[in-house]
Amino acid sequence: METTPSPAPASRHISTHIDRPAKTVYDYASAPSHLPEWAHGLGNSIEKVGERWIADSSPLGRVVVAFALENEFGVLDHEVTLPSGETVYNPLRVIADGAGCEVVFTLRRRPGVSDEEFQSDADAVSADLATLKQVVEQA
Template sequence: MNSTGKESRHVNIHIASPVEEVYSYASDPANLPEWALGLGGSIENVDGQWVAESSSMGRVVVTFSPENDLGVLDHDVTLPSGETVHNPVRVIADGAGSDVVFTLRRRPGMSDSDFRRDADMVAADLARLKALTEPGQGPR
């Protein structure tokens, strides 16, 4: 077990859609329940804050980076304990397509199996994002 919390893992996927389209879809908090199931099955704006209901984490507050032209989809997740987890995410142009990169950071005290489970959930979320935003893969 790595208890320092200093380990990071980059989880990425290539999507055959322009960076603007992927960013536009993924940056809309209302779309999160369709592709980011690791964050929760629902999200709502409550008094100016985005609140998600997660079966594994409980009720969490999600704060998103301001809209930008750089493909930055960073978001902070404030857990019921009050701990805030920063999640760096980038949508990067790759020719006519996009690479989406999520940097997963191990939290202090997190076991190897929990870190692996989180990475697997992020990979599944990115696969759903690909299915929803790539031509011929799903609704747009």
């Protein structure tokens, strides 16, 4: 009997454990001005223009980033509006885990993204989370 390969998952959860309290990690990661230090997918600079955050040097071009309001639940969700006008929703959580925490990014597969592109995006998110871990643990 032949089987059809199952389709690639629509999303992938990528995480890292950070040896710092969840509140410390949340406070650092929730500050948009810190993004260039660890979230290279959003570029090398970000600035607030009115009520919006603009990343001009993103590999995707000029993008607008909107963040979840400050909260006590560790939710760092954000939307990135691409130069095409498409908005990508990015779930991101900081979850307490003993004396440290786990940071979980849910990478959503957009329509038309190949397996190779999806893997490349996952690798970039993993690298960003590794950088976040390094930056926060060395502070």
